[in-house]
Amino acid sequence: xxxxxQMEGPVTLSEEAFLTINCTYTATGYPSLFWYVxxxxxGLQLLLKATKADDKGSNKGFEATYRKETTSFHxxxxxxxxxxxxxxFCALSVGNFNKFYFGSGTKLxxxx
Amino acid sequence: EAQVTQNPRYLITVTGKKLTVTCSQNMNHEYMSWYRQxxxxxxxxxxxxxxxxxxxxxxxxxxxxxxxxxxRNFPLILESPSPNQTxxxxxxxSTPRDRSTGELFFGEGxxxxxx
Numbered sequence: 001x002x003x004x005x006q007m008e009g010p011v012t013l014s015e016e017a018f019l020t021i022n023c024t025y026t027a028t029g030y031p032s033l034f035w036y037v038x039x040x041x042x043g044l045q046l047l048l049k050a051t052k053a054d055d056k057g058s059n060k061g062f063e064a065t066y067r068k069e070t071t072s073f074h075x076x077x078x079x080x081x082x083x084x085x086x087x088x089f090c091a092l093s094v095g096n097f098n099k100f101y102f103g104s105g106t107k108l109x110x111x112x
Numbered sequence: 113e114a115q116v117t118q119n120p121r122y123l124i125t126v127t128g129k130k131l132t133v134t135c136s137q138n139m140n141h142e143y144m145s146w147y148r149q150x151x152x153x154x155x156x157x158x159x160x161x162x163x164x165x166x167x168x169x170x171x172x173x174x175x176x177x178x179x180x181x182x183x184r185n186f187p188l189i190l191e192s193p194s195p196n197q198t199x200x201x202x203x204x205x206s207t208p209r210d211r212s213t214g215e216l217f218f219g220e221g222x223x224x225x226x227x
Binding site for chain 1 (some may be wrong): 155162216221
């Protein structure tokens with residue numbers, strides 16, 4: 001089946017620290033991979049995406065590379081800010097994009 | 113302003129009392145979907161709709177109904193709510209083109225508590 005596994009949170013970092021949030025997946029077929037972000041009290045927003053192996057998605061200083069050999073799509077940022085505090089969801093979709101599968105979310109707390 | 117609007121945002125109800133959570137989008141999107149968010153489980157898809165009068169089950173449809181009589185509206189109906197349906201619910205919409213890039217537009221969520 002299709003599923004996404006994320007590292008447990010919360011992750012607490014100091015401002016300007018390096019961030020990694022791990023994400024691995026299983027999929028029937030060739031998935032597209034996504035990271036969504038949920039700020040407090042809001043719905044989810046697409047952060048970045050990658051549609052094929054070795055693609056790197058990037059946005060707002062965040063990056064993730066589609067690794068087919070390790071079935072992973074880890075989220076990274078070189079220097080986090082307090083404003084990055086949110087819940088981050090890894091997700092995948094296969095085929096015609098009617099269904100999306102989300103991980104359990106990882107809460108990031110960034111302290112000044 | 114382009115948006116997905118859910119109502120109510122918060123609701124406390126009792127077991128067995130029918131309720132409807134409304135979802136409306138003003139972006140003329142063909143695709144709409146409902147998710148529930150539970151701690152440790154992330155978002156799970158309940159139902160989705162490709163267009164008016166076209167709906168299909170997601171991964172956790174039991175206990176829920178939906179309808180799509182108009183393009184802009186996609187209500188979620190709990191005919192006989194139970195405590196295990198206590199959750200945070202999100203509605204999302206998209207176009208085929210946006211969906212292929214992963215772009216789902218989410219509402220702000222509806223927190224439902226069933227006693």
